[in-house]
Amino acid sequence: MLPTTVLDTGQLEPRERFDFWRHTMATVVSPLDMTSHTTSDYHGRMRLMALEDVYVFPITMQAFQARRTPGLIRRSDPENYHLAVVFPGASPLAVSQGAGQDVTGPGQLYMVDSSRPFTVGSTEQDKHAKGLCVEIPRSRLNLPGSTPVGGLLGRSLSATRGFGGLLAQHLSHLCAQHHTYRPSDIPQLAAIVSDLITGLINQTLDAGPPPDPDTAERTLLLAIKMFIEQNLADAGMKPTAIAAHHHISTRHLHRLFQQHGTTPAAHVRRRRLERAHRDLTDPAQARTPIHAVARRWGFTSHAHFTRTYTQHYGTTPTHTRRYLLDQERPAP
Incomplete structure (x- = not known):
């Protein structure tokens, strides 16, 4: 079984919950200036799965607004990409980073870079934000330094087609079947997530040469195994x-x-x-x-x-x- 850590505000007194959740988000994602209209009794839950230095976690949280400011970046920067798939029935999220400004709804995902200012927030205050998130070091991705990743940041990307769909399926499978894997599988699972995110970026940008043969073969085998599981x-x-x-x-x-x-x-x-x-x-x-x-x-x-x-x-x-x-x- 893969080790997981559950972080849940429901285990605390109501007055302590929002501060706990704000600290949790700052630790797991990156330091954020976070607010909500329900700070007196805030509800949030995530189940954190560590695949070496890649973190995967399903998350549910009440309406929020979060900003990653230049000051917070100077204070601490994990140099990660943060990706989030929005679940059906959840509040769409308004995302902005650089020139990218979009509303990401169910069936879509977005990506932001912890080294650049960004904002993310709920667009419907009466709905929870629900989704699947990944924190991954930029250095893990097999991308040339000239890849124009900035063009994807803050934009809504498909989580149902192409590599976006494959990534969303794999993350869902990991969360549902984490008990069927062994700790010795962690390096390979981390490599699979890295390959899928690399494929998502390359496919969306249509940039540069196709993935190297080894990456393409691993991605194909992953798609086959997921088909078998289903x-x-x-x-x-x-x-x-x-x-x-x-x-x-x-x-x-x-x-x-x-x-x-x-x-x-x-x-x-x-x-x-x-x-x-x-x-x-x-x-x-x-x-x-x-x-x-x-x-x-x-x-x-x-x-x-x-x-x-x-x-x-x-x-x-x-x-x-x-x-x-x-x-x-x-x-x-």
């Missing part, structure tokens, strides 16, 4: 269908997975088994029949599921479920 329940998801969906040959698909010591079919099988194992060890699902769990994750044959599960975990699904029930049963 379709694990589909028993018909075979390598040919996966390759066709991504407009590549099955040979190319096998080569991508071979570089990581596995095959497409083995990866699909492992992820299905891991999802099934999670359900079998979930006390809330103790009454769900084992064959229903197997079918839920794409196994059409109960015998095949039992055999495959036993080979992978060294014990049968029935024994796993029985052990869970024994653990839950109170001692006499």
Whole structure:
């Protein structure tokens, strides 16, 4: 499981909440001059996930106005890009940095640079701001120094198409599935986020040469794995269908997975088994029949599921479920 830290004003007395949240935003994002019309009882929550020096966090907060001023920049500058995807139903955000001035709504994202003054604020005071954010050092991005990133700052970018859509999907997947990764996966996950943001910038600017082959291959593999995660329940998801969906040959698909010591079919099988194992060890699902769990994750044959599960975990699904029930049963 990836380590996460939850920061929530609900754990404090009402009079302490806004100061706590302002300090939290200054620490996680960068020092900000922040105000709100609800400072007497402010509600904000984030779940912070550290991927080395890249921070990913879903956030919900009441209406606010924030300014990054020249004085605050001189005081402290992490030299980061801050990106935020706005969720459906959330207040659109008015964003301004340099020549970029825009209102970013649901299905969009914006990017600002901590080394330049900017403002971000809610446009609807009765709605919460909700979204997914990333803090990433500028030095992490594989971009030439001449890349005109300034042209993107403060602008609304798509979070449903192209690299913006892929980035939003990946961040959502990380937040929902952080418990399925190990701490040893952190360097690779940080590299994936860096590659996607680099791709977003290059695609939007249409600047310079295309991504180097290694970056392009990693991005394609990420898109394939995300497609697999979203379709694990589909028993018909075979390598040919996966390759066709991504407009590549099955040979190319096998080569991508071979570089990581596995095959497409083995990866699909492992992820299905891991999802099934999670359900079998979930006390809330103790009454769900084992064959229903197997079918839920794409196994059409109960015998095949039992055999495959036993080979992978060294014990049968029935024994796993029985052990869970024994653990839950109170001692006499």
